[in-house]
Amino acid sequence: MEISLREVSFAYKVGDRPLPVLESINVRVAPGDFLAITGSGGSGKSTLAMLMAGLLEPVAGRVILDGKPVRGRGKGKTHSAWHKVGMVFQQPEQQLFAETVADDVAFGPGNLGFTGSELETRVEEALRAVGLDPQKIGGHSPFRLSGGQQRRVAIAGVLAMDPEVLILDEPTAGLDPAGREQVLGVIRSFYRRPGKAVVLISHNMAEVAAMARQVIVLYQGRVALQGTPREIFRQGEALKTYGLIPPPLTRLMQELQRRGAPVSPEIFTLAEARAAILAWLGA
Amino acid sequence: MMVELGQYIPGTSCIHYLDPRAKLLGLFFYGLALLLAPTGITASLTGAAILPVIVLAGLAPSFIWRQLKPLLVFLVIIFFLQVALTPGEIIAAIGPLRITREGLDYGIMALARVFFLIVAASVLMATTDPLALADGLERLLRPGQRFGLPSVELALMLTLALRFVPTLLEEAERIMRAQVARGATFRGSQVKNLMPLIIPLFISAFRRAEGLAEAMEARAYRGGKGRTRMRELHFKPADYIFLLLAVLLVAGTAYYRLGFGS
Numbered sequence: 001m002e003i004s005l006r007e008v009s010f011a012y013k014v015g016d017r018p019l020p021v022l023e024s025i026n027v028r029v030a031p032g033d034f035l036a037i038t039g040s041g042g043s044g045k046s047t048l049a050m051l052m053a054g055l056l057e058p059v060a061g062r063v064i065l066d067g068k069p070v071r072g073r074g075k076g077k078t079h080s081a082w083h084k085v086g087m088v089f090q091q092p093e094q095q096l097f098a099e100t101v102a103d104d105v106a107f108g109p110g111n112l113g114f115t116g117s118e119l120e121t122r123v124e125e126a127l128r129a130v131g132l133d134p135q136k137i138g139g140h141s142p143f144r145l146s147g148g149q150q151r152r153v154a155i156a157g158v159l160a161m162d163p164e165v166l167i168l169d170e171p172t173a174g175l176d177p178a179g180r181e182q183v184l185g186v187i188r189s190f191y192r193r194p195g196k197a198v199v200l201i202s203h204n205m206a207e208v209a210a211m212a213r214q215v216i217v218l219y220q221g222r223v224a225l226q227g228t229p230r231e232i233f234r235q236g237e238a239l240k241t242y243g244l245i246p247p248p249l250t251r252l253m254q255e256l257q258r259r260g261a262p263v264s265p266e267i268f269t270l271a272e273a274r275a276a277i278l279a280w281l282g283a
Numbered sequence: 284m285m286v287e288l289g290q291y292i293p294g295t296s297c298i299h300y301l302d303p304r305a306k307l308l309g310l311f312f313y314g315l316a317l318l319l320a321p322t323g324i325t326a327s328l329t330g331a332a333i334l335p336v337i338v339l340a341g342l343a344p345s346f347i348w349r350q351l352k353p354l355l356v357f358l359v360i361i362f363f364l365q366v367a368l369t370p371g372e373i374i375a376a377i378g379p380l381r382i383t384r385e386g387l388d389y390g391i392m393a394l395a396r397v398f399f400l401i402v403a404a405s406v407l408m409a410t411t412d413p414l415a416l417a418d419g420l421e422r423l424l425r426p427g428q429r430f431g432l433p434s435v436e437l438a439l440m441l442t443l444a445l446r447f448v449p450t451l452l453e454e455a456e457r458i459m460r461a462q463v464a465r466g467a468t469f470r471g472s473q474v475k476n477l478m479p480l481i482i483p484l485f486i487s488a489f490r491r492a493e494g495l496a497e498a499m500e501a502r503a504y505r506g507g508k509g510r511t512r513m514r515e516l517h518f519k520p521a522d523y524i525f526l527l528l529a530v531l532l533v534a535g536t537a538y539y540r541l542g543f544g545s
Binding site for chain 2: 050053055073074083086087089092094095096097107108110111112143157158161
């Protein structure tokens with residue numbers, strides 16, 4: 001599944017006037033991609049995510065799935081194509097509604113027409129994929145779980161539809177550190193499966209740096225920067241004008257370098273930082 | 284975004300500046316006068332008293348029209364029921380339908396009453412900030428406190444309800460999108476299909492209510508007793524003139540009813 005947005009613009013209508021949100025956006029996501037979309041508040045990240053998931057239709061430009069221009073979800077005859085795109089909203093635990101965890105996870109695949117043992121298998125696989133035991137927790141009410149568990153149940157509800165592209169809007173916001181790590185782990189293990197792609201909307205630079213292969217920085221509805229995390233975070237000053245700052249580790253290394261330490265300022269993970277500092281101290 | 288029923292249009296006209304209590308009482312007297320007017324013609328003439336108010340408030344006719352549009356069917360039905368079902372002197376007959384002089388008069392009267400009341404109510408809502416309206420209502424209901432009427436609580440409920448309408452609409456849209464992303468359709472008439480929307484919406488509404496109650500308590504809200512206001516309501520000369528005109532309207536229709544009505 002390949003999602004491609006060409007010269008896409010979007011505007012909300014306030015009163016009779018259009019309020020432009022996105023202008024001339026070009027994005028492409030193919031199997032094996034891990035794209036992070038970042039930007040300060042109000043830069044249009046969430047709107048772009050909804051356009052990529054077919055939940056909004058652009059006012060100009062085209063949305064193309066596997067080479068075919070399509071309309072939004074539920075419009076025209078593009079139903080089945082969109083089902084390969086899963087979208088996890090901000091605070092997805094707020095969409096839980098069923099009496100049991102298993103019923104809630106079954107909602108999506110049930111809507112796709114799965115029934116019986118096939119449905120059960122999908123629910124169990126999805127719950128296991130998010131690190132929850134279907135036997136132990138499947139019969140519980142979702143409202144009795146902890147915040148982190150609720151969020152993983154909600155993500156399981158999307159995974160159970162077996163998407164090829166997973167779009168997540170701030171999936172770790174508001175979670176405690178353990179919950180955050182678990183959710184990131186779920187995303188990593190999804191991405192490791194063959195033929196899958198992830199689009200991560202986040203303003204947590206550490207997450208973006210550690211997970212993404214490609215980064216898009218949005219600023220006032222336009223693509224301001226685009227590249228690998230290395231290329232993006234190298235531009236500390238430019239990032240600042242877009243309301244962002246590089247992740248703490250990168251800033252530490254940049255500061256060390258500024259004070260004369262022979263370390264690379266392009267470091268994004270703890271392991272990299274450790275190796276660089278040990279090398280410097282050992283020398 | 285479409286224009287909603289009872290929408291507030293901020294402005295600086297003299298009608299906007301009237302005391303909300305004067306406007307509420309004015310609406311009450313206006314309604315009373317409409318009910319007292321004994322014939323279709325008098326009811327229409329009484330109703331026309333709202334026209335200068337609309338002009339003074341600077342409201343566009345198209346705005347009034349948009350407020351009325353959803354209720355149009357209702358108005359037409361009222362009119363035709365009165366026309367068709369009132370016995371009396373027949374002036375025309377279309378098939379089995381007999382139109383009587385009395386029916387026509389009643390029809391016009393009923394139409395004028397409902398029509399002008401809706402217009403006046405939407406003018407009130409359009410020219411009065413919802414908060415000021417709730418304030419005014421609370422002050423007007425205050426004498427009822429002696430008889431156990433919880434006027435402060437009523438006004439608070441009204442204010443909060445108005446405040447949360449757009450918030451809940453937004454929330455509903457958000458949840459709907461999330462469920463559509465999971466393949467929900469929300470088509471069909473079964474309530475069951477709406478559960479994925481309704482249950483999360485209720486849960487979030489309760490959560491919001493709880494949070495709001497805590498936030499109010501944290502800021503020492505404890506009901507109306509001893510509470511001072513940032514916006515004190517004061518009657519100005521214009522408010523007295525406005526009310527005087529409204530009372531005169533009632534007196535006029537009452538006189539007409541007693542003098543000429545049967």
